[in-house]
Every structure is written in structure tokens, then in C-alpha cells.
Amino acid sequence: MKPIKFKSVLLLPLLLLALVGCGSDSDDADEDSEDIDTSCTTSETSEVASNTLPEIQYTEVDEGSAANDSRATAQTLQSNTILTGQGSYEFPGAGCVDCDDFFAMTVSEGDELQFELTTPQGMTAFIYLYNDDGSTPVAYNEDGEYEKRLEYTVPSELTNLVIYISTYQGTGDYELTITAPVEAVAIADVPAAECLANLEGTISNAVSGAVVSGATINLREGDGVKTGDVDYTTTSDAQGSYSFTDVDAGDYTIEIVKADFITHYLDVPLPGEKTTEKKFQLSPTLAEGEELRLVMSWGAQPYILDSYLNGPNGSGGSFTVKYYARSGTGVSLDRDATYGYGPETMTFTQLNEGTYTYWINDYTNRSNSSSTALGVSGANVTVYDSSGIVKQYKVPSGAGTKWNVLTITVDGSGGYTINDVNTLGNWSESP
Numbered sequence: 001m002k003p004i005k006f007k008s009v010l011l012l013p014l015l016l017l018a019l020v021g022c023g024s025d026s027d028d029a030d031e032d033s034e035d036i037d038t039s040c041t042t043s044e045t046s047e048v049a050s051n052t053l054p055e056i057q058y059t060e061v062d063e064g065s066a067a068n069d070s071r072a073t074a075q076t077l078q079s080n081t082i083l084t085g086q087g088s089y090e091f092p093g094a095g096c097v098d099c100d101d102f103f104a105m106t107v108s109e110g111d112e113l114q115f116e117l118t119t120p121q122g123m124t125a126f127i128y129l130y131n132d133d134g135s136t137p138v139a140y141n142e143d144g145e146y147e148k149r150l151e152y153t154v155p156s157e158l159t160n161l162v163i164y165i166s167t168y169q170g171t172g173d174y175e176l177t178i179t180a181p182v183e184a185v186a187i188a189d190v191p192a193a194e195c196l197a198n199l200e201g202t203i204s205n206a207v208s209g210a211v212v213s214g215a216t217i218n219l220r221e222g223d224g225v226k227t228g229d230v231d232y233t234t235t236s237d238a239q240g241s242y243s244f245t246d247v248d249a250g251d252y253t254i255e256i257v258k259a260d261f262i263t264h265y266l267d268v269p270l271p272g273e274k275t276t277e278k279k280f281q282l283s284p285t286l287a288e289g290e291e292l293r294l295v296m297s298w299g300a301q302p303y304i305l306d307s308y309l310n311g312p313n314g315s316g317g318s319f320t321v322k323y324y325a326r327s328g329t330g331v332s333l334d335r336d337a338t339y340g341y342g343p344e345t346m347t348f349t350q351l352n353e354g355t356y357t358y359w360i361n362d363y364t365n366r367s368n369s370s371s372t373a374l375g376v377s378g379a380n381v382t383v384y385d386s387s388g389i390v391k392q393y394k395v396p397s398g399a400g401t402k403w404n405v406l407t408i409t410v411d412g413s414g415g416y417t418i419n420d421v422n423t424l425g426n427w428s429e430s431p
Contacts, residue, residue: 061085074102079180087167099167111154116177123170132160147324197270200243203236206281211240215258223267225253281343297342299378302364307344310431312354357431360403366427400424
């Protein structure tokens with residue numbers, strides 16, 4: 001076993017450098033969804049396409065006496081934006097205080113835009129899309145209560161898009177997320193002179209989403225190696241970021257340790273001459289009264305994977321927790337991610353007698369049953385209890401838009417058994 005190294009590695013013998021290169025051809029964050037060749041072999045120069053997650057900009061609505069109340073005063077937005085604003089509509093007789101917000105975007109033919117509008121409980125708002133001077137919306141969503149999603153492909157000759165948020169009832173802050181897919185970029189893949197790899201990413205709280213600084217990140221050579229000498233180590237900085245530079249290419253087990261969090265492990269293949277990005281979510285230690293936690297994460301694509309849980313409500317019926325119904329009897333959806341990586345986190349505070357079914361839907365490709373995007377997404381699920389990690393699952397490869405992950409059987413005394421399923425099927429909001 002090699003001694004501990006901090007972000008560095010000894011150079012390979014010169015003779016070896018002259019004979020070998022490194023043969024991996026992908027640096028996407030979803031590499032762990034398949035077997036990655038991390039051995040050193042000579043490769044031909046080629047070009048591959050690499051997708052990167054867009055940079056998200058955060059902004060707030062300009063709140064003024066007339067700001068955003070009409071198309072003429074619409075605030076200008078860009079895609080890949082998360083916007084927070086305020087809506088207020090009192091009940092009949094009190095009138096509309098701030099129920100209308102208009103926004104404008106410059107768009108191009110073929111742009112694929114995704115919108116998500118989220119409001120707190122007790123407040124309902126609708127989303128409409130108009131062309132620059134039209135009176136009839138080109139797309140809208142008035143369904144559901146707290147969360148609305150809308151997809152729109154820009155047609156020819158449309159260069160300006162108006163987004164209209166209308167508060168229907170209640171008062172509170174809303175959040176509007178606008179994202180657009182990023183074009184694949186051709187990257188030359190040339191034979192490497194050294195079999196070295198880089199790893200970088202961020203560490204965050206799986207429940208709150210806050211960055212986790214001061215976490216210790218260890219790499220041990222081999223899959224499933226949770227004890228013994230550490231080969232490489234580093235610490236997350238104030239922004240939760242970490243990096244390893246010039247480590248030996250190969251298969252590793254990553255270990256992430258932080259006080260008040262459950263120690264996290266995951267197998268990570270590191271192909272040579274690549275920078276692999278991995279974003280990890282640490283589960284806080286379960287508090288008193290918390291029984292189980294399920295955390296699902298994935299890579300940059302697809303943009304939206306949704307976790308679902310169907311279970312008994314304790315009185316003869318059942319419930320389903322999902323992105324627009326985030327709580328059931330004794331369980332809640334703590335985090336719902338909408339633009340890649342995750343996490344989606346559920347916490348149980350009560351286990352009722354019966355069977356719970358947990359699955360993942362590929363919302364982005366829900367209309368394409370032959371899609372293989374979910375199978376190569378790098379999606380994984382970790383199950384925690386008060387003792388730590390109970391089980392871990394990795395999405396199987398193949399076609400399918402629904403990942404049936406597991407069931408939990410609870411007996412009359414509260415004891416439970418986690419049953420593996422781990423199969424792919426077709427998108428469904430039912431178990």
C-alpha cells in the first residue's frame with residue numbers, strides 16, 4: 001500500500017511513460033454508472049462530446065411601485081436562472097396587492113427551455129408564456145398547487161419571450177427556475193504520456209443543501225475498501241469544494257468523514273488523464289425520532305430525476321410522496337432537485353405496518369420509453385439508519401424511465417426488512 005500523499009503522486013518510471021498511455025474517453029460526472037476502464041493502454045486520437053452543467057445564476061425580483069407589473073416594465077432574465085419573488089392575492093374584497101409579475105427573455109429558434117415554479121403551502125401561482133406582443137399564451141401550467149413545471153421549444157421567428165407569473169391565492173415568496181440544455185462540446189482525446197487522474201467536486205448537506213466545509217475526503221485503492229491505509233487525502237474548503245491532482249489512475253473507494261454526519265463511502269473509477277467531477281451529499285446523523293433516510297443523487301444528465309415513495313398511512317389507506325406532494329404519514333421529501341446531480345432526500349419519522357415502495361422516475365425522458373439516459377445517469381441511492389449506511393444501490397444499465405429501487409416491509413412490532421428490487425421499467429406515478 002502506498003504512503004499517504006496530499007494531492008500529488010510520484011512520477012512513473014521514464015521507460016513506462018514511453019510505452020503506455022491512458023485509454024479512458026469520458027470525464028462526465030456519471031461515470032460510475034458503468035464499468036470504466038482505468039487501465040493504461042495506447043489509444044488513437046479521437047474526438048468525444050462532453051456535456052457540462054450550466055452555471056446557475058441567482059437573482060431576485062425588482063420590487064417597486066410599478067416594477068414588473070406590465071410587459072413594458074418587465075424585468076429581463078436569462079436562461080439557467082433561479083429567481084425569487086413575492087406574490088400576494090388577498091381573498092375577494094381585499095384585492096390584488098402584488099399578484100402579477102412579468103419577465104422578458106431573448107430567445108432563439110430551437111432553444112429548449114424548462115421552467116419550474118414553486119410556491120409555499122397556502123399560496124398558488126400560475127405560469128404563462130407569451131410571445132412579445134401576443135394576447136394568447138403559447139404555453140402555460142395551471143395544474144397542481146405548490147409546484148408547476150413547463151417545457152417549451154422556441155419556434156422560428158420568435159426572438160422575445162414573455163413570462164407571466166400570476167398569483168391566484170395566498171401570499172408568500174415564489175421561486176422560478178429556468179434552465180436550458182447545454183450543447184455538447186467536441187474535445188480532442190490524445191494519447192497520454194502519464195497515467196495520472198484528477199478528481200474534484202463539492203460536499204453538501206443532503207437535507208439542507210448547505211455546503212460542508214472541513215470534511216476529510218480519503219481515497220483508498222480498490223472497490224469496497226473501507227479500512228486500512230489511506231492512499232490520498234484532502235479536506236473540503238469553505239465553499240465545500242475539494243480536489244485531488246495527479247493521483248494514479250485506477251479504481252478507488254472514497255470515504256468522507258465529518259463530525260455530526262454519517263461517514264459516506266462510494267466506489268469511484270478514475271481514468272487516466274481526465275478530471276472526474278463528483279458531487280457528494282452527506283447525511284446528517286439521524287436525530288432522535290428519525291428512523292430511516294433515503295438519499296438519491298446522480299450526474300449532470302438527465303436534468304430531472306424524481307424520487308417517489310408509496311406507503312401505508314396507518315389507518316388502512318396509503319399515500320405517495322413525490323415532488324408536488326412532499327409529505328406522507330411519518331415521511332417527508334426534504335430536498336427535491338431540478339437541474340442535475342441532486343440530491344433527492346426522504347426522511348422517515350414513523351414506520352407503519354405494511355409495505356413501502358421506493359422508485360425513481362426520469363422526468364426529463366418520461367415520454368421516451370426506450371431512453372437509456374437513466375441507466376447511464378450514475379444515479380445511486382443510499383439508505384441510512386441510526387447506525388449509519390444500511391444499503392447502497394446503483395442504477396442498472398439498459399432502457400427505462402423508471403428505476404424500481406427497493407421495498408420496505410414493516411411488521412406489527414415496528415421491525416422492518418429492506419428488500420432489493422433494482423430493475424428498470426416505464427415512467428409511472430404508481431408503484
